[in-house]
Amino acid sequence: MSFWKLNHPKDQAAVIQNGRTYTYGDLNDMVGELKNTIEASDKQLMFILCSNTLPSLALYLASLQGGQTACLLPSNIEGSLFDHLVEVYSPRWICQPSNLRIVEGYEKAHTVLDYEVMQREVKEPSVMHNDLALLLSTSGTTGNPKMVRLSYANLQSNAESIAEYLELTSDERPITTLPMQYSYGLSVINSHLHAGACLVLTETAVTSREFWDQIKEHEVTSIAGVPYIYQMLKRLRFAEMELPSLRTLTQAGGRLDIGLQSYFAELKNSKNMKFYVMYGQTEATARMSYIPPEKLEQKLGSIGVAIPGGRLEIDEEGQLIYRGTNVMMGYAESKSELSAGDVNEGRLETGDLAEQDGDGYFYIVGRMKRFIKLFGLRINLDDVEKLIEKEIGQQAYCVGNDTKMGVYVQDAGLIGQAKDTILSHYHLHPTSFKVEYLEQIPRLETGKIDYKLLQSLGGLE
Amino acid sequence: MENKLRKIFAETLNISEEQVTDGLEYNSIPEWDSISHMALIATLDDEFNIMMETEDVIDLSSFAKAKEILSKYGVQF
Numbered sequence: 001m002s003f004w005k006l007n008h009p010k011d012q013a014a015v016i017q018n019g020r021t022y023t024y025g026d027l028n029d030m031v032g033e034l035k036n037t038i039e040a041s042d043k044q045l046m047f048i049l050c051s052n053t054l055p056s057l058a059l060y061l062a063s064l065q066g067g068q069t070a071c072l073l074p075s076n077i078e079g080s081l082f083d084h085l086v087e088v089y090s091p092r093w094i095c096q097p098s099n100l101r102i103v104e105g106y107e108k109a110h111t112v113l114d115y116e117v118m119q120r121e122v123k124e125p126s127v128m129h130n131d132l133a134l135l136l137s138t139s140g141t142t143g144n145p146k147m148v149r150l151s152y153a154n155l156q157s158n159a160e161s162i163a164e165y166l167e168l169t170s171d172e173r174p175i176t177t178l179p180m181q182y183s184y185g186l187s188v189i190n191s192h193l194h195a196g197a198c199l200v201l202t203e204t205a206v207t208s209r210e211f212w213d214q215i216k217e218h219e220v221t222s223i224a225g226v227p228y229i230y231q232m233l234k235r236l237r238f239a240e241m242e243l244p245s246l247r248t249l250t251q252a253g254g255r256l257d258i259g260l261q262s263y264f265a266e267l268k269n270s271k272n273m274k275f276y277v278m279y280g281q282t283e284a285t286a287r288m289s290y291i292p293p294e295k296l297e298q299k300l301g302s303i304g305v306a307i308p309g310g311r312l313e314i315d316e317e318g319q320l321i322y323r324g325t326n327v328m329m330g331y332a333e334s335k336s337e338l339s340a341g342d343v344n345e346g347r348l349e350t351g352d353l354a355e356q357d358g359d360g361y362f363y364i365v366g367r368m369k370r371f372i373k374l375f376g377l378r379i380n381l382d383d384v385e386k387l388i389e390k391e392i393g394q395q396a397y398c399v400g401n402d403t404k405m406g407v408y409v410q411d412a413g414l415i416g417q418a419k420d421t422i423l424s425h426y427h428l429h430p431t432s433f434k435v436e437y438l439e440q441i442p443r444l445e446t447g448k449i450d451y452k453l454l455q456s457l458g459g460l461e
Numbered sequence: 462m463e464n465k466l467r468k469i470f471a472e473t474l475n476i477s478e479e480q481v482t483d484g485l486e487y488n489s490i491p492e493w494d495s496i497s498h499m500a501l502i503a504t505l506d507d508e509f510n511i512m513m514e515t516e517d518v519i520d521l522s523s524f525a526k527a528k529e530i531l532s533k534y535g536v537q538f
Contacts, residue, residue, distance in 0.1 A: 205495030208487075209519045232499050237515045375496075430475040430492070431500040 044092035187286030226253030253376035
């Protein structure tokens with residue numbers, strides 16, 4: 001049974017938002033009504049500008065129930081990028097917080113709570129492959145229109161697998177700490193709907209009082225976090241907080257440094273909580289592996305073992321390969337590519353270099369390409385270098401880790417321009433990168449750039 | 462001391478010093494979000510050689526409030 005059918009007892013709680021509880025019956029009624037308004041004679045594309053709110057969730061589920069294809073985007077998406085995506089994919093519907101913006105060629109068709117559904121005036125015939133359920137962006141807020149194509153089977157298989165290894169039941173009450181359009185955030189929603197659990201929807205962050213008040217008031221049972229959320233939790237003296245309902249923490253979205261892993265591993269014992277360290281990519285819907293919590297102390301620094309139904313292996317080049325029914329159909333960069341079928345056949349080249357220990361646990365030791373992950377966003381350092389070079393007319397050198405990116409230029413006068421380029425193209429948080437002047441760029445004997453040394457010079461190991 | 466604090470706010474949030482007024486609030490500008498909030502807390506801890514309590518970290522929701530909270534830790538304005 002697919003999670004989007006919401007096939008759970010009607011009176012069971014499904015969503016809590018602003019202190020109000022909505023049952024699976026309420027949610028299904030809302031989804032049913034929306035499904036009727038987005039009915040089309042063929043399969044069409046729907047942009048949803050997401051927030052962690054009920055209308056956003058209901059629109060996503062209506063798209064799945066109605067057999068349409070949803071493309072999830074952040075509601076704070078930058079105007080020019082949004083316009084570009086509308087031009088490239090010309091969706092039939094655009095769902096957004098009411099009155100967010102006027103889009104030329106679209107008229108308002110429906111409102112649901114504080115969201116509006118806008119419909120394209122000039123209808124175009126469908127180009128969509130029948131299996132295509134969802135488009136997620138790989139590059140977050142960057143200017144690239146590249147999307148991951150996910151099928152209905154991808155979504156259901158990953159939701160089931162996650163619910164299985166996290167041992168989710170209808171008693172769970174996760175709180176939303178991650179954006180819904182981000183694969184990890186969405187996987188929390190999907191897997192818990194599959195289990196018939198109750199989602200506590202909030203837009204507040206761990207740094208606000210309202211967030212912690214909601215955890216106490218609604219007896220939240222789990223928090224999902226990317227590395228920076230765990231840094232925040234530690235600084236907030238999470239260890240000293242009294243949160244009796246909380247029993248599970250999950251972590252993904254980039255490598256959590258060993259110090260923090262140990263800190264939370266220790267904490268889970270004193271607080272009687274489970275702490276799951278996990279690994280995944282949007283290309284695999286979300287999750288590929290996890291460390292069973294009872295093994296965490298012995299396997300610190302590992303990405304664990306494959307999730308139920310999946311398989312990990314290392315190829316001749318040392319690259320980590322994942323196989324499973326959650327592997328995407330492929331990428332799309334234009335509308336016509338939405339008609340393509342599954343090009344991966346359940347096999348994903350992760351781009352990560354890995355090793356395996358005697359117990360079968362996998363460890364990431366490097367990357368095929370120079371990628372870093374900032375706030376869960378995958379960034380190709382070579383792309384950043386090329387982009388900056390184009391803008392400042394001089395070579396730039398880029399290194400980084402999953403916390404911070406460092407860019408080095410050989411003319412101090414170009415620092416400002418390089419900074420602006422990164423901000424406007426990648427929309428990175430200003431605290432997540434630095435641009436500095438470096439007179440001499442370290443090189444290997446071969447003349448190639450010594451990125452390893454550059455990385456340690458910048459304190460970015 | 463208020464000028465020192467204003468400078469820290471401006472530098473950490475990547476905004477101009479003119480923008481840092483008593484009325485400046487957390488989440489009221491895109492530059493002061495949860496991520497830069499934690500960067501701000503870390504800088505304040507370092508610069509004033511203190512370690513703020515959890516309650517103070519989440520209560521520090523405006524420039525005016527920051528002065529009030531830091532006073533508790535012996536910083537004089």
